Amino acid sequence: MKAIIAGLLITLASLLTSGCSQSGSRESAYQFAEDAKDGEFVLPTHVPGQSEDQKEPSYFMIQVNASPTVSRGGKRCNLMIGNPTENEQYVKVKLILDDTGEELFCSDILKPGERNAYVDLEQVPEAGEHTTTAVFMVYDPESMEQITEIDAGVLLTVE
Numbered sequence: 001m002k003a004i005i006a007g008l009l010i011t012l013a014s015l016l017t018s019g020c021s022q023s024g025s026r027e028s029a030y031q032f033a034e035d036a037k038d039g040e041f042v043l044p045t046h047v048p049g050q051s052e053d054q055k056e057p058s059y060f061m062i063q064v065n066a067s068p069t070v071s072r073g074g075k076r077c078n079l080m081i082g083n084p085t086e087n088e089q090y091v092k093v094k095l096i097l098d099d100t101g102e103e104l105f106c107s108d109i110l111k112p113g114e115r116n117a118y119v120d121l122e123q124v125p126e127a128g129e130h131t132t133t134a135v136f137m138v139y140d141p142e143s144m145e146q147i148t149e150i151d152a153g154v155l156l157t158v159e
Helices: 002-022
Strands: 042-045 056-059 090-097 103-106 128-139 146-158
Antiparallel strands (some): 128 146
């Protein structure tokens, strides 16, 4: 009898632990590089009079909804893009459909502290889930020259 109870307890424990690891998980559409590391994007800055190897790093933070939705009949999307107040540079954001390269949206310049919770898409794909890329184009606030781009994967759902 003790063997049966022990076997049931082991079975129950294994079912509970396997259920916990699978609950709430969803297969990711994005594949990560094996050499990818956690961390922050470091934007090298150049101070006049410094050589290239004396650049001081600065950090640029982005805000975007990684899984926005839009209705098929509308264009309003909860993309929630922003340029956090910690940033010193301006940013412009494009949303690109990965399959076709089609531009679904392009924002105006966002200064530090500005954000758009909802945006109107220029094009709305067919109903379903679509892998897209939010391209954050970073601009120098004085010269308005583009400094760099930062890409973020976004899974757009069209309902």
